[in-house]
Amino acid sequence: MKTFDALYAELSEKAATRPEGSGTVAQLDAGVHAIGKKIVEEAAEVWMAAEFQSKDDFALEASQLIYHLQVMMLAKGVEPEEIWRHL
Numbered sequence: 849m850k851t852f853d854a855l856y857a858e859l860s861e862k863a864a865t866r867p868e869g870s871g872t873v874a875q876l877d878a879g880v881h882a883i884g885k886k887i888v889e890e891a892a893e894v895w896m897a898a899e900f901q902s903k904d905d906f907a908l909e910a911s912q913l914i915y916h917l918q919v920m921m922l923a924k925g926v927e928p929e930e931i932w933r934h935l
Contacts, residue, residue: 856918856928863922875919883923886916 850858862872875883890913897906921931 852914852918853928855915856921859915859918859922872919872922875916876923880920880923883916883920887913887920890916 859872862870863876866873875886890909893909894906894913897909920926921928
């Protein structure tokens with residue numbers, strides 16, 4: 849099981865090493881606008897899963913939202929600590 853910080857470290861490594869075929873690298877290369885569109889899409893799917901689907905479906909959609917948020921964090925150069933100080 850991954851933690852938020854472990855996922856961020858994994859994605860940071862992919863951003864640095866840029867492995868061929870990486871979806872994370874493709875998202876980063878697509879830019880902030882494309883990443884933002886994915887965040888909006890995933891947020892809507894989280895909401896719909898919460899309203900109409902199972903707890904497991906909700907958890908899956910929430911995990912995808914967290915992933916795309918972290919990709920945006922990498923694109924913008926924001927570390928988790930910068931988020932935590934606002935909580």
